[in-house]
Amino acid sequence: MRSIILAGGLGTRLRPLTYETPKPLLPIRDRPLIEWAILNLKKHGIEDIILSIGYKAGMIKEHFKDGSQLGVRISYNIEKEPLGTGGAVADICRKHNLKEPFALLWGDNLADYDFTGMSDLYQKSNASLVMSLTQREDVEHFGVAELEGKKIMGFTEKPKREDAPTNLINAGAFIVNPGALAILPEGKSSIERDCFEKLIGKNSRVYAHKHSGYWYPTDNLEKYKKAKKEFKA
Numbered sequence: 001m002r003s004i005i006l007a008g009g010l011g012t013r014l015r016p017l018t019y020e021t022p023k024p025l026l027p028i029r030d031r032p033l034i035e036w037a038i039l040n041l042k043k044h045g046i047e048d049i050i051l052s053i054g055y056k057a058g059m060i061k062e063h064f065k066d067g068s069q070l071g072v073r074i075s076y077n078i079e080k081e082p083l084g085t086g087g088a089v090a091d092i093c094r095k096h097n098l099k100e101p102f103a104l105l106w107g108d109n110l111a112d113y114d115f116t117g118m119s120d121l122y123q124k125s126n127a128s129l130v131m132s133l134t135q136r137e138d139v140e141h142f143g144v145a146e147l148e149g150k151k152i153m154g155f156t157e158k159p160k161r162e163d164a165p166t167n168l169i170n171a172g173a174f175i176v177n178p179g180a181l182a183i184l185p186e187g188k189s190s191i192e193r194d195c196f197e198k199l200i201g202k203n204s205r206v207y208a209h210k211h212s213g214y215w216y217p218t219d220n221l222e223k224y225k226k227a228k229k230e231f232k233a
Helices: 033-043 057-064 085-095 116-124 178-183 191-199 222-230
Strands: 002-007 048-053 073-078 102-106 110-112 129-135 142-149 152-155 170-177 206-210 215-217
Touching: 002 033, 002 085, 033 048, 033 057, 033 110, 048 057, 048 085, 057 073, 073 085, 085 191, 102 116, 102 206, 110 170, 116 129, 116 170, 116 206, 129 191, 142 170, 170 178, 178 191, 215 222
Parallel strands: 002 048, 002 102, 048 073, 129 206
Antiparallel strands: 102 170, 110 215, 129 170, 142 152, 152 206
């Protein structure tokens, strides 16, 4: 299985740290942030990795090169203009001729996703999409998953805690059938809004895999500092 890590953002909410250093190279313990994602993929036997990058792409390529120093194969997709998550993934699938299911993850989450378990669920359920979900107490800040067994039937946006259907939110990791991306519009798009949400419903083949490990989003300074402080390598 191949994988795509989306890491092309400007990191504006992490300034001033990202004025000189792109977000994927910000340090967590003794490694760049995105290196933890690469090592976790390798742990689950996923060693063919496409990094989708844009801001200060040259620094990222210089650091990781072809990935051989980490025991993986890294290729790069350079976002010359913002395409959104949907446009970027569709562009990569075309350029790299992805026809088989692939792992997809956001590059600014620090998490030990169970891609083996997600892949098993994908195969057993004949899914279009398997989405990793993680538990949160502060559900009022997120879209909260509505489940029927293991199927995702919808999301309730920022509910009151007492009204939330579950305490599970999108954790930012997926197993994707490339055919499911056919509904994306041309050009810039959101893969969540323009694809994933449209796949969910009565005849859904979108399944939830509950993430039980650590999960630290790092998309702003406060969250990044929390991850640096609490993460145990």
